[in-house]
Amino acid sequence: MNIRFTLNGQDVLIDVEPERRVLNILREDFGYFHARGTCYTGECGACTIFFNGEIAPSCLIPAFTLRESKVITFEWFSETEDCQDIIKGLADAGYESCKYCTPARILVIHALLENNPRPDEDEILRALSGMRCYCSDYTSLIEGVKNAGLIRNRRR
Amino acid sequence: MIEKSKSPHTYSPENLGDLLSLYKSMPDALVYGGGTYILKNQKREFLSLPENVIYLKRVEELNRISRTERFLEIGSSISINRVLSIGKHILPAALYNCLLGVGTPGIRNLATLGGNICVRDRRMDTFPLLHLLDARVELRKAGGSRWIQINRLFDSEGKASLQPGEILTRIRIPFDEWNVQVYHKLGSRAREGETTLSFCGLAKTQKGVINDIRIAYGCLGKQILRNREIEAELSGLKVPINIKDTASAMELLKENMDKIGIAISNFQKKRAVSFLRLFLLRLAEV
Numbered sequence: 001m002n003i004r005f006t007l008n009g010q011d012v013l014i015d016v017e018p019e020r021r022v023l024n025i026l027r028e029d030f031g032y033f034h035a036r037g038t039c040y041t042g043e044c045g046a047c048t049i050f051f052n053g054e055i056a057p058s059c060l061i062p063a064f065t066l067r068e069s070k071v072i073t074f075e076w077f078s079e080t081e082d083c084q085d086i087i088k089g090l091a092d093a094g095y096e097s098c099k100y101c102t103p104a105r106i107l108v109i110h111a112l113l114e115n116n117p118r119p120d121e122d123e124i125l126r127a128l129s130g131m132r133c134y135c136s137d138y139t140s141l142i143e144g145v146k147n148a149g150l151i152r153n154r155r156r
Numbered sequence: 157m158i159e160k161s162k163s164p165h166t167y168s169p170e171n172l173g174d175l176l177s178l179y180k181s182m183p184d185a186l187v188y189g190g191g192t193y194i195l196k197n198q199k200r201e202f203l204s205l206p207e208n209v210i211y212l213k214r215v216e217e218l219n220r221i222s223r224t225e226r227f228l229e230i231g232s233s234i235s236i237n238r239v240l241s242i243g244k245h246i247l248p249a250a251l252y253n254c255l256l257g258v259g260t261p262g263i264r265n266l267a268t269l270g271g272n273i274c275v276r277d278r279r280m281d282t283f284p285l286l287h288l289l290d291a292r293v294e295l296r297k298a299g300g301s302r303w304i305q306i307n308r309l310f311d312s313e314g315k316a317s318l319q320p321g322e323i324l325t326r327i328r329i330p331f332d333e334w335n336v337q338v339y340h341k342l343g344s345r346a347r348e349g350e351t352t353l354s355f356c357g358l359a360k361t362q363k364g365v366i367n368d369i370r371i372a373y374g375c376l377g378k379q380i381l382r383n384r385e386i387e388a389e390l391s392g393l394k395v396p397i398n399i400k401d402t403a404s405a406m407e408l409l410k411e412n413m414d415k416i417g418i419a420i421s422n423f424q425k426k427r428a429v430s431f432l433r434l435f436l437l438r439l440a441e442v
Contacts, residue, residue, distance in 0.1 A: 001163070001166070017163045017202060018163055018164060018166045018205075018209075019163055019164055019202050019203040019204075019205050020201065020202055020203070021201060021203065024201050040198070040199045041195075041196050041197075042192060042195075042196070042259065042260065042262065042263045042266075043260065043263075045260060045262060048262055051265070051266075054235075054237070054265040055261065055262045055265060056262050056263075056265045056266050057260075057262045057263065057266075059195075060191065060192055060195050060263070060266055061191075061266070062191065062195070062203055062205070064164075064166040064168075064209065064211060065188075065191075065211060065213065067168065108261070108262075111261075126256070126261070127261055129260060129261065130259075130260025130261045130262045130263070
């Protein structure tokens with residue numbers, strides 16, 4: 001099945017089986033390895049991408065739904081100033097990044113800050129509730145998200 | 157070596173007319189909205205899908221939200237997060253809390269309200285609450301449409317009343333003045349079974365008297381538990397409800413859970429009674 005969609009700002013045309021997961025397409029066909037597959041049920045959040053402007057677990061997106069959609073992966077997002085704000089905010093709070101989940105967490109934090117530039121603790125925890133990696137302490141993570149919001153607000 | 161099965165034929169109609177005629181011609185096709193429930197238990201790279209799949213997201217008519225003074229109307233293909241974005245001041249408070257408990261934030265961007273209602277092998281989070289809220293659903297097929305109460309969507313054994321080629325298109329939620337609204341959920345999407353339970357309680361009180369009260373339990377497989385006997389016993393009582401009436405309602409619930417044909421674990425029974433007690437206590441705060 002030929003599918004045309006926008007991947008990281010570029011129009012692409014691929015020939016894939018419609019029942020294939022987007023997670024696998026990104027990793028195997030395009031070499032975008034920051035989206036990671038673990039649970040394949042959408043629960044762990046490690047495969048999060050932006051799908052039509054919203055965060056979504058790429059393991060739960062079949063290829064046939066990609067047609068004319070817009071997909072953004074961490075690889076593209078990591079080049080933006082928004083991403084650097086989040087990385088700085090987290091680092092300032094002493095958050096120790098985990099190679100496994102941090103890319104997805106950063107996308108989730110970006111989605112949160114876009115809708116709510118000054119989230120409170122509950123809102124941060126609720127937004128991050130879709131991430132099931134227990135690598136970090138939540139105190140520094142919450143502090144880091146708040147820092148990132150402040151840094152971003154100052155820059156904009 | 158596991159062989160990959162044949163790829164499905166997928167269709168993405170862009171309007172309701174095309175969707176209905178397509179579904180009429182292949183009533184056995186899988187109607188695919190967000191797909192989060194369909195894919196939940198699949199672990200392989202290639203998803204197992206039936207021969208024909210009709211994708212709903214592009215059907216413009218299923219992606220509309222409208223509001224009047226009396227009700228809110230939501231297209232069945234609207235994502236849970238988009239329903240939440242209507243806002244907590246417009247959505248009934250219990251529904252807002254209920255939707256926040258559906259999956260994870262990422263899953264809520266994919267999962268649809270129609271899908272949450274329509275899953276055939278279990279009643280999902282929103283179903284008991286929408287039932288209490290007197291929600292109605294529009295079912296359409298080529299050449300006809302009908303509105304039914306949401307509780308008539310499935311019979312007492314959990315069998316769907318959808319006819320071949322019929323599809324759920326809109327959900328209509330009436331605005332009503334429920335001054336106490338409670339929704340609690342135990343367990344998560346990942347752990348379904350004997351340790352999950354949801355509780356929905358709605359009440360209208362006026363001058364310290366309960367005018368109307370509704371209570372339902374969900375996450376119990378294909379059925380929901382609503383006991384009108386308890387509701388009738390509680391209606392007309394003064395708030396705060398005295399200890400004797402509270403104990404009587406809890407006793408009645410225990411008896412009914414033993415009588416009905418739904419498999420409920422002891423854990424669920426205990427929590428069901430606790431939720432009822434908390435709800436009745438909450439009435440005193442109004």
